[in-house]
Amino acid sequence: MEFFMTIKQILLTGFVLLMSFALLVISASGEYNPDNPERDQDDIGQKIDSLLSIMTLDEKIGQMTLYTSDMDQTGAFLRPEYIDDIKAGRVGSIFNAYGAEYTRYLQEMAVNETRLGIPLLFGYDVIHGHRTIFPVPLGETASWDIDMMRLTAEVAAREAAAEGLHWTFAPMVDIARDARWGRIVEGGGEDAYLVSLMGAAKVEGFQGNSLNDLHTLAACVKHFAAYGAAQAGRDYHSVDMSDRMLREVYLPPFKAAIDAGAVSVMTAFNDLNGIPATSNTYLFQDILRDEWEFDGFVVTDYTAIMELLYHGVASDASHASELALKAGIDISMQDGFYHQTLADLVDDGRVTEAQINQAVANVLRVKFRLGLFDDPYRYSDPEREKAEVMKPENIEIARDMARKSIVLLKNEDQLLPISSSIRNIAVIGPMADNRRDLIGSWSAAGDWTKSVTLLEGLKKRMPDVNFIYAEGTDIDGNSREGFSAAVAAANNADLVILALGEAYWMSGEAASKVDISLPGVQEDLAKELNKTGKPIVAVLMNGRPLTINWLDENIPAILETWFLGTTAGDAIADVLYGDYNPSGKLPVTFPRHVGQIPIFYNMRNTGRPFDADSKYTSKYLDIENEPLYVFGYGLSYTTFEYSPITLSGNELRTDGSIEASITVSNTGGYEGEEVVQLYIHDKVASVARPVRELKGFQKINLMPGESKDVVFTITNDELAFYRADMSFGSEPGKFTVYIGGNSRDTQSAEFVLTE
């Protein structure tokens, strides 16, 4: 026996040495050549094939498995044995683990203790910043500044990649028309055109020109698809919609992100028309792979394969894994179902090793492109970590983005900007000196203790002003005990800054609400303060549209500041004192009442459009149809005037173009930026079309008294839609062009499209 054991050990050692040498040869790819990615793609393809040829089935299934570390928790349960899984080669990617030292520690296990030493992929939800936290995505999108959205993703990638991360579960591009849904905060709002631009910019910012670049992250566009249309705004709920709605509204942002190079896609939790996304071959094979020719990899959301059991489409773990693999899902997140079942499914002939090889190849391709086979530790560098994280220029960029994300909703009698002559100011409310909530939800490795509160920002900006602070009430309690101190503070001041809003956990995942008014007794506090007769500026910090009707009717100035991140207090002070003239525009409609939901600007006209003089028209008995604030709305400290639209022609041929131009003038006293928005309405078509759709915008800067001609080029592309037969294209006929500073107050002109 002894003799045979010795032989076996010699053979085994020799085999391991041979495999390690083989992997070394396979992976010796040298630096990725961004100037000739195609050559590298072929090389990578050969290396993947060689590696697959020496991998066992278990090793392949390990690459299809993703587990969370216990450094952060983003789902229902953790899995303490993930360290053992790494050492045994049962996992190919780890998420929620970051830091140069910790990622190196985990990577050394994978590289040194498994037979082939295939490097781990480290992922994390770097949604709006890694350590330096930027405004929540709904806030960033309110800037309508695509270049800034790209830049903040670039900075986030630099910080995250310096802490050992390779992959971010972002951008989230779920269209959201329902403020009850908590994750509305995490995306870009209600419009497909604007969210498409945001999504593409984020991918470009995260991934840069090459994944081999040390400062970039692999992006993961999510959640595919239509997650934001959850029934009744209730998170994870079912989604039912026509193919036309899916393709015209919910899919374009994903296509834009993938066209921008996103290398991974995450499945949505919801079922779509009864078929869960995670087992939906229509979404992941027909559309993503066949129509869009996506060649990256698909990862599920947290335990989503297991959830096929709860959806009621799978009878057991094997059935769930079989459905997911056949739908085109490459990696299972956290439930371990692939690890538990795929080997047996191959043995039983229910799935093929070829299907597994395809999934593994999709994953390995990204690992090769990241350069992980060249050097598995290249991203885990303590020196770079120290140099990159929260460096001053990152903070400056965050402050600039935060300022640009602020939307001025009201400014009666030019109460804002605050005059520097005002010496006594009461700063009141649960958000006035609040630090914890400023970085919002999905703030990952962000350290809220490093955020600047509104009160701190004000004191820094105006050291000689007497700021009198009173909390007044908490965010969602019903205590009025603080009211009297707040009223006293107001009575001792010349102006009140009233900071109201939501806690960070009131939006984000699993945070749907049926009441979207200000939580607690905050509105009562506002009413009490209003009785003092002191001028009040309301500053809102929230993750969803709120029905602030009473504030809108009674408070002279209102700023929507979302959750602005690390530099919140400084950025708000910059705007309040006019160092920056607010330029934000709402990326989502603010309802007057939750009962109006879903409400969005690009609805269809119906056969009985509202008419105040007629009973039998589309309306409510108890509230108007109009929202509180429309999509694209936002004021400035200055005023802008729009000339009538000039069209270069009144007839557009399908192979031609026309130009719509308008002169925008700054008719006020402040330099300011204006988002000039172009909307188009197809007046008659084989399908009833939205009353208007955003088809372009330009953010311009004007000095007081300055005018600029803004020109939009309209081609057939802007007029195409899914026609009655679901073919995609335009139809001849009349179109109306609208141009203005929001989706309602516009100039208009008409043209005709001819064949």
Ligand code: GLC
């Ligand atoms: C969560 C979220 C998803 C996130 C993932 C990993 O459940 O739905 O957006 O990326 O799990 O944290």
